Amino acid sequence: MMPDLQQVGEGETQQWAPNITAPVVLLENVSKSYGKIHALSEITLALSGGVTGILGSNGAGKSTLFNLLMGKLKPSSGSIKLFGTDPWKNPAPYARVGFVPEHEKMHDWMTAHGFVSLFARLNGLTREEAKSEADRVLNFVGLTDVAHKQLGRYSKGMRQRVKIAHALVNDPELIVLDEPLQGCDPLARTTIMNVIRELGKMGRTVLVSSHILHEIERITEQIVILHNGRLLALGNLHTIREKMDNIPHTISIGCENPKELAKDIINNDAVYGISFPSGDRLQIQTHNLNAVHRELPALIVANGHKVSSIDNPDDDLESILKYLTGGLAR
Amino acid sequence: MMSPPKKDNVFRALDRKLGAVTEFTMRQYRTKLSTWVILGVGFIAISIVVLFYVDSMQQEIEAIDNDGDSADWDGDGYPTGQERIYGTDPENPESHPGTFTPPIAPDAPEKWINEDDFDWDLAASGDTTAGYDDDGDCRLADSTQSQKDNNRNNIECDIILDYDEMRGEWSEPNSDRLVDEDPDEEKYAKEAIHRAFLLAIGKMGFVFLLGIFLPLFLATGLIREEMDNSTIHFMLAKPIARRDIFLGRIVGYLGIVWPYIIAMGAIVGIISGFAGPGESLFRFADLGMWMAIIFATMLATLVYGMLFCALGTLWKRGIILALPFAAWELGMAILSFNAPTSSILRFSVIGWSLNIIDAASLVVWPNMALFISMGMWGGGYGGGGYGGGGRWDNSLEGAGALSAFASDTGLGISPIATIVVSTLVLLFQAAILWLVGSAIFKGKEIE
Amino acid sequence: MSEDEENSPQPQPQPLAQPQPIAAAPQLPIPTTPQPVQPVQPVQPVQQMQPVQPVQQIQPVQPVQQIHQVATDDVQMATAETPVTGQGRMDTAWGSSEGDEDISEMASIGQTDSGEIFKQNYEPWRGELNPRWMRNWAILRHHILGIFKKGHRPWGVPTRIFLVLVFFASLSDAALTLLSSLIGDSEFHSMWGVNRDNLYGHVLGFFPRNVMYYPIVAALLVGGVISEDRLHGTSALYFSRPINRFDYIGMKYASVAFIQAIIIILTLFLYYLTEIMVYGRGWAWIVDTFPIFLGALMGGILLIITYTSIGLALSSVSKGKFFPGIGLLAIILGTKTLAIIVKNLFDREILYLLSPYDCLAHVGQTLVRTQPTYDQYSWTWSLASLIVMNAIALYVLSSRVSSMEVTRE
Secondary structure: OOOOOOOOOOOOOOOOOOOOOOOOEEEEEEEEEEOOEEEEEEEEEEEOOEEEEEEOOOOOOHHHHHHHHOOOOOOOEEEEEEOOEOOOOOOHHHHHEEEEOOOOOOOOOOEHHHHHHHHHHOOOOOHHHHHHHHHHHHHHHOOHHHOOOEHHHOOHHHHHHHHHHHHHOOOOOEEEEEOOOOOOOHHHHHHHHHHHHHHHHOOOEEEEEEOOHHHHHHHOOEEEEEEOOEEEEEEEHHHHHHHOOOOOEEEEEEEOOHHHHHHHHOOOOOEEEEEEEEOOEEEEEEOOHHHHHHHHHHHHHHHOOOEEEEEOOOOOHHHHHHHHHHHOOO | OOOOOOOOOHHHHHHOHHHHHHHHHHHHHHHOHHHHHHHHHHHHHHHHHHHHHHHHHHOOOOOOOOOOOOOOOOOOOOOHHHHHHHOOOOOOOOOOHHHOOOOOOOOOHHHHOOOEOOOOOOOOOOOOEEOOOOOOOOOOOOOOHHHHOOOOOOOOOOEEOOEEOOOOEEOOOEEOOOOOOEOOHHHHHHHHHHHHHHHHHHHHHHHHHHHHHHHHHHOOHHHHHHHHHOOHHHHHOOOOOHHHHHHHHHHHHHHHHHHHHHHHHHHHHHHHHHHOOOOOOOOOOHHHHHHHHHHHHHHHHHHHHHHHHHHHHHOOOHHHHHHHHHHHHHHHHHHHHHOOOOHHHHHOOHHHHHHHHHHHHHHHOOOHHHHHHHHHHOOOOHHHOOOOOOOOOOOOOOHHHHHHHOOOOOOOOOHHHHHHHHHHHHHHHHHHHHHHHHHHHHOOOOO | OHHHHHHOOOOOOOOOOOOOOOOOOOOOOOOOOOOOOOOOOOHHHHHHOOOHHHHHOOOOHHHHHHHHHHHOOOOOEOOOOOOOOHHHHHHHHHHOOOOOOOOEOOOOOOEEOOEEOOOOOOOOOOOOOOOHHHHHHHHHHHHHHOOOOOOOOOOOHHHHHHHHHHHHHHOHHHHHHHHHHHHOOHHHHHHHOOOHHHHHHHHHOHHHHHHHHHHHHHHHHHOOOOHHHHHHOOHHHHHOOOOOHHHHHHHHHHHHHHHHHHHHHHHHHHHHHHHHHHHOOOHHHHHHHHHHHHHHHHHHHHHHHHHHHHHHHHHHHOOOOOHHHHHHHHHHHHHHHHHHHHHHHHOOOHHHHHOHHHHHHHHHHHHHOOOOOOOOOOHHHHHHHHHHHHHHHHHHHHHHHHOOOOOOO
């Protein structure tokens, strides 16, 4: 009952040792509903290491998922484990977590440096340590020169960077970012994406949520797709794409003489459709991307065609999402 | 990970999580305009009352000749009182002390106003008689023993004072005729008004108005405003227990409110110490009273702060719940004036805080009840003067006000024990409210 | 196929990378090069896009000329050379006090040196703006109907319930008059029927009306009226339309005052009417008591005006929903408490001049000619104090609203 005078982790936050063998984030059959609204239904997820993108349209349950992870909501059923510990009513795991919330309201009267160092002290750092750590992280996100200006004067991108800095101050192993690129100008966007990629390369577990598909694509290949509270897909972007065998893949080949190339390809079993969108492009529809990719180069070289480009225009998140959500019966 | 903590002493340890929340809260208060507005309004309100007090302390209170013996009834130039002393006939113009050898000069009428003041110092607790006839119109009068002993206690020219243990108050003084019948109005009134002012401003001004309104405006939003602004997420995503966040916010709030109360109490205490009546330059005894007032207000703001913060956390419209609670406390405050022993008061916060002040008043002014009864008796003739109006209300000026604001502690134990018990109860209430509030906060799902 | 879809989200960690052992003291690399600053070359990307072809299909010249021809009609229009200015739009929005002018402006088509300005075709609105009173009536209606109808300003449920309760509580003296006629007790009637003191008491009596009912009604009504517009930035809904700021305050003021008037003044009328009808009072009686009734009516109107002014001034200063209401209660009841304390201690009534309720009561007592309870100073001081209080409140209100920015502050 007495307040934790030592403030180093006893009392409410027991001497806590993270479970190293457990995955960093583990959700088992987690559901969250508000009356009749099912925000999340039976999500099972295990994440460790690297950058993972959480993708979903608005209302898919991304923010709910993050709030559940950060112990702000209680799951209606199922269990959540952060570093092997349940975060509801137990803030101990947050010593190793950095959370970047979505909303942009901050205390406008504080300076960036003051903000970061004050909340660093909530992690248990002393005043001096907090100051030096604040300097370090503000440098990392590129805000050293404006660190002592009031937050009220910051642009949106700068605010996002301050939030990220404040989340990094305790060197966390798990960093959760809720819509970090929302409303940012292009420069800030690039900086933040660089930061996220750096963190992923260093072996941290980074969760990034967004509803803008090409943002996630540029940051990571590991994605989790949520839709209407359900987990639609999870894994490597391309692997997911591959697994969806029944969507036709399109391969677009740019070459000098598409009709000639078409004559050679048309006999391949994997190809079921060929079209000519323009005078120097050839589009192949196939169900078996791997087979085509295996055989196509040999074909081209053997017949001496001059090919300028080969790409998969629909191997992107947009078409995956469209397929996955459009294909499900509502 | 992090470098090992260096030289961890108590201050460093406290400076971390809880201390950071506290420091943040205090700095946040400083930046908000509403804080300054509220503190300023409190200061102005108290200052207005203090100004009235200082003004009334400077005023002259009219001296009334209660027994009428400064008048010259027979027109011989000698006041009646003087004639009585010397045994001449006050109604016979021929008979006056000027006819004595040597002739005695006539007294100025003022000598016979307020000439027989109260002499009621009951040294031992068993004493029941008091009073001394200063002007001698009882002692030196030419009358029989039974005429001098109207109250039949075989002591001439005295007053019987009887403390009724059952009802806990002094019964009506039973005085022999013409004893202490012409008291000094100004002296009594100033003392009574001074004491009434201290009690009124201490109880109503500090404990009730400041004690409720400061937490109402400053503490209700401690957690709630952060939740509404979504800025609480920065605090919640850290390894700090929500109970400690709650406590840290409250301590930050106290760090603003308590120095304010101490400063206000000190200022008003010093002013009243200098402006108060009495022979000495500064009334040092009253400082005990002021310490009690400050202490009671500090405890009240602590308990109310915890309560209103918990209400704010519980419900978005929590401040609405605070209003009926404030009304309840007002009712309890009024009840404590009128019926201090009622046990309903135990179920309020303000009852205990007012107990501290009442107990202190009994320590600082041990003769309070007697003093009030003195004023209400008023010498028997009272404020109306001899033959004047107010036959049913003989009280001196100030006695009514004082009796309205003073009250007993109602616990039936000694004042010091009352203070200790009340303090413990208030701290206990604060602790319970802290636990309840932090439990509410801990279980709260915040989007 | 469908099974495949349901099976695809399987919680297998296979596609995920293996958890890397965390290094002992990983340092965040300090970027030496300013990575975020990528040199942006805006010019070239434009060339890679091929927007030219679609644009060429638009031939904007002719439509403009058509508009020019129409423009020569009675409607005042800016010519093609006059650019659209913000000043012009502002004048349209709130400069005009009549508001019925049909001012339409046109976008200009011009070529400047630094590039082509896109051609805008603006069709002027040729309808008739409805009169100002109609627009104001819409605002008033929106606020008043919100008390009991959906689709209008949503007053909170506790507010509505309390208003209904207070309405019926204010009718208590009418009900008691009715009762007294039913039981035929003349003493009862002299206590509760219409007379000087009761008419005064209906409007300005301290307990219970002016302690529990009317100040709290005012506080509940005044709470979010302007402050929520400041908080959510919804004042833009008003000011982006041809509505004056004066009309904006005026109608909000009128709506709050009207609701209070229903509770205070309407019930006064009903009380008076009840007495007339139930006791069959004739014209002689009415002529006798009407001046008193008028006095009480004016007292009630003064009460409503004062509470509304102070309350709205507080609402325009704060952003919260409850602070204005609680501030109003604190002012009304707090100043009264302070004045009572000073009166009891020092027997000085001068502090009553700071308390709105006491000033209103004093003036009301003079209007109705009941026994004045404030005998240390004349009623003109109370009236002067009331005027000063209202003036300060209205000044604060008007300056805050006229400087209110039409965004989320």
